[in-house]
Amino acid sequence: MKIYLSYPEGAHPAHVYQAESINATIIPYTRFYSYIFRDIDVLISEGFRPMLIGLALKMLGKVNMHVNILFGDFIVGIGKYHLFKNLLKESLDYVDIFVANSTLTSEIFLSNFGEKYKQRVEVCWPLPNIKLFSKVHSSLLKYENYEDCEHEVRICYLGHLSYYDGADLLPKIFINLRRDFRNVLMYVIGTGPLQAELLSAAKSLSEFKVLSYQPINVILNLFSKCQFFIYPARFKAFGLPVVEAMATGLIPLVTVKTGARDFVQKVNPNLVTPLDLKVFINKISELITMNCTSLKEISIKAREVALSWNENMAKQYFLRIIKRRLR
Numbered sequence: 001m002k003i004y005l006s007y008p009e010g011a012h013p014a015h016v017y018q019a020e021s022i023n024a025t026i027i028p029y030t031r032f033y034s035y036i037f038r039d040i041d042v043l044i045s046e047g048f049r050p051m052l053i054g055l056a057l058k059m060l061g062k063v064n065m066h067v068n069i070l071f072g073d074f075i076v077g078i079g080k081y082h083l084f085k086n087l088l089k090e091s092l093d094y095v096d097i098f099v100a101n102s103t104l105t106s107e108i109f110l111s112n113f114g115e116k117y118k119q120r121v122e123v124c125w126p127l128p129n130i131k132l133f134s135k136v137h138s139s140l141l142k143y144e145n146y147e148d149c150e151h152e153v154r155i156c157y158l159g160h161l162s163y164y165d166g167a168d169l170l171p172k173i174f175i176n177l178r179r180d181f182r183n184v185l186m187y188v189i190g191t192g193p194l195q196a197e198l199l200s201a202a203k204s205l206s207e208f209k210v211l212s213y214q215p216i217n218v219i220l221n222l223f224s225k226c227q228f229f230i231y232p233a234r235f236k237a238f239g240l241p242v243v244e245a246m247a248t249g250l251i252p253l254v255t256v257k258t259g260a261r262d263f264v265q266k267v268n269p270n271l272v273t274p275l276d277l278k279v280f281i282n283k284i285s286e287l288i289t290m291n292c293t294s295l296k297e298i299s300i301k302a303r304e305v306a307l308s309w310n311e312n313m314a315k316q317y318f319l320r321i322i323k324r325r326l327r
Contacts (some may be wrong), residue, residue: 005050014126071238072105102259138249140299161192164233248304
């Protein structure tokens with residue numbers, strides 16, 4: 001028997017493929033008692049709370065292999081509570097494989113819980129909605145000649161509007177860019193604790209557009225009009241919108257603290273910057289001044305990298321991890 005323990009609202013859409021790849025039954029962790037008297041070959045626990053149930057079932061000898069999907073966010077939070085973190089450390093031996101959703105998450109986990117778990121950590125990325133976003137093409141892919149590049153420079157952000165996501169930095173980035181490039185327009189799409197602050201900033205900044213979460217057709221339309229996608233995160237375990245933007249051909253620029261850097265680095269390592277606002281702004285400025293041919297080449301590469309991580313590839317990759325560990 002194989003089961004996938006999710007949160008009550010269901011498995012994360014970007015991780016459902018992991019359950020499907022091993023034909024696991026998805027159940028909310030609040031219903032674990034239904035399986036307490038059954039022997040489980042493989043139990044996948046999604047995130048923190050389902051992991052606690054998985055630990056208990058493993059301790060009781062009901063689980064052969066316990067696989068935990070590390071989301072990363074809880075690891076950053078738990079680092080502040082040393083007593084709880086130390087208690088949890090004592091139980092992690094009851095996890096056979098930790099599947100990190102990025103190399104960043106893997107690094108954060110090992111720095112908090114120790115290198116002793118290094119041999120148990122595998123990286124297997126979530127599955128963005130590549131199929132949907134690949135249906136549209138960014139304006140860069142439509143460029144035919146140099147004159148096409150002379151139009152408005154459109155930059156997009158899609159994500160949670162929070163401090164950790166770097167949303168508060170967006171107006172600063174825009175203001176600095178407008179000093180040198182009067183044709184810059186920025187779309188900020190999302191909701192979160194900083195939404196009111198950003199809406200207030202937008203009132204005094206022409207061409208800085210702050211939108212709440214939009215219907216998918218609106219987002220696709222905006223992406224098709226843009227050239228660049230930025231994510232200046234202070235910490236983001238992955239960042240699905242980054243790869244979804246790449247699937248349309250948008251050129252991504254992210255910080256080293258964005259988990260999706262694993263994909264962006266394959267396009268060009270220089271598109272991943274340190275946590276330095278000045279460096280980030282200088283890099284986007286450098287991209288804006290590149291010639292049309294070079295921009296289109298990067299756009300094509302970004303799309304290719306995103307499309308390479310499709311559902312079939314993701315399922316095969318995850319299945320190989322499980323089979324290798326079962327030997």
